[in-house]
Amino acid sequence: MISIIIPVYNEEKTILKVLKSTMEAFQDIAHEILIINDGSRDATETICQNICNTQKNIKFIQLNRNYGKGYALRTGFKEMKGEFMAIQDADLEYDPRNLRKLCHQLEEDKVIYGQRDGKTGYLTNRIGNATLSFLCNILYNSNLCDIYTCYKIIPRKILESLDLSATGFEIEAEITAKLLLKKIPIIEIPISYSPRSRKDGKHIRTRDGLIGIWTLIKNRF
Numbered sequence: 001m002i003s004i005i006i007p008v009y010n011e012e013k014t015i016l017k018v019l020k021s022t023m024e025a026f027q028d029i030a031h032e033i034l035i036i037n038d039g040s041r042d043a044t045e046t047i048c049q050n051i052c053n054t055q056k057n058i059k060f061i062q063l064n065r066n067y068g069k070g071y072a073l074r075t076g077f078k079e080m081k082g083e084f085m086a087i088q089d090a091d092l093e094y095d096p097r098n099l100r101k102l103c104h105q106l107e108e109d110k111v112i113y114g115q116r117d118g119k120t121g122y123l124t125n126r127i128g129n130a131t132l133s134f135l136c137n138i139l140y141n142s143n144l145c146d147i148y149t150c151y152k153i154i155p156r157k158i159l160e161s162l163d164l165s166a167t168g169f170e171i172e173a174e175i176t177a178k179l180l181l182k183k184i185p186i187i188e189i190p191i192s193y194s195p196r197s198r199k200d201g202k203h204i205r206t207r208d209g210l211i212g213i214w215t216l217i218k219n220r221f
Contacts, residue, residue: 001030002103002153003082007072008035011090012043018090019051019058025100033058034076035090039066070171074164083108086153094150098191102153111158111184113144114151114191122195128209132173135213139220140180145188147176148212158184169208170215177219 004022008015015035022033035048035058045062052060061075077085084106086099094114102112116129133147152175161182166174179186 001032001082002026002084002086002106003076003080003156004031004033004086004088004099005073005076005080006033006035006088006090007038007069007076008040008044008048008090009038009066009069009072010040010042010044012040012047014092015044015090016047016051017092018088018096019048022088022096022099023055023058025096029100029103030082031057032080032082034079035060036072036076037062038068038072039063068168070164070166070168070174073171074166077159077164080156083156084153085156085159087150089150093194095192095194099151099153102151102189102191105187105189106153108155108157109185111155111179111186112151112153113146113186113188114149115146115188116149116191116193124206125195125204128206132209132212132216136173136176136180136216139216140177142180142186144176144186148172149191151191154179158182166215168211169204170211173212173215174219177216181219 037045037048048060052058061079063072088096088099098114102114105112129146129148133144136147137143162178164171164174
């Protein structure tokens with residue numbers, strides 16, 4: 001079984017469509033969906049509770065305030081029951097059908113990343129992602145293209161060995177750093193990606209990128 005963890009923060013406009021798309025994409029594979037509501041202040045909680053009341057394989061976890069994506073994900077990691085963990089964002093940037101395709105490559109000793117097109121998205125975000133991946137490759141002697149991709153599928157036994165502690169977006173850097181330190185193979189597979197604007201609710205900022213850089217350096221040394 002695969003556990004799909006969806007961290008949510010103020011996504012009332014998109015969460016229902018994401019959940020329905022995820023259920024449809026995984027209807028032919030054993031799965032569970034864990035929604036971690038990271039202190040949303042809109043109607044996200046009500047929407048999620050309503051759909052959970054009609055679906056047995058969806059679990060809703062409410063956090064009492066906004067802790068950050070990393071904290072929300074780690075909360076989901078503790079609650080998951082599947083042999084594999086996958087991450088799905090609650091906006092419409094990532095199509096769950098792509099996540100389903102990545103599952104064809106599942107192996108117990110490898111990690112799968114969904115690699116976004118480096119030419120897609122806003123310039124500042126592309127530069128930030130490229131910089132983080134470049135620094136990662138220098139520090140860890142790797143050859144990765146997109147370490148901050150949302151789509152990561154990790155076997156449970158590997159995930160439990162990482163001892164993660166990040167609370168914000170820097171968890172993307174921490175996961176990659178600790179996988180590379182353990183010499184875990186990371187397979188990148190191209191996926192489609194439809195970035196949204198800050199006006200539409202994109203949360204990551206320049207400060208998050210700087211924290212990510214420090215996370216890569218800190219874990220290396």
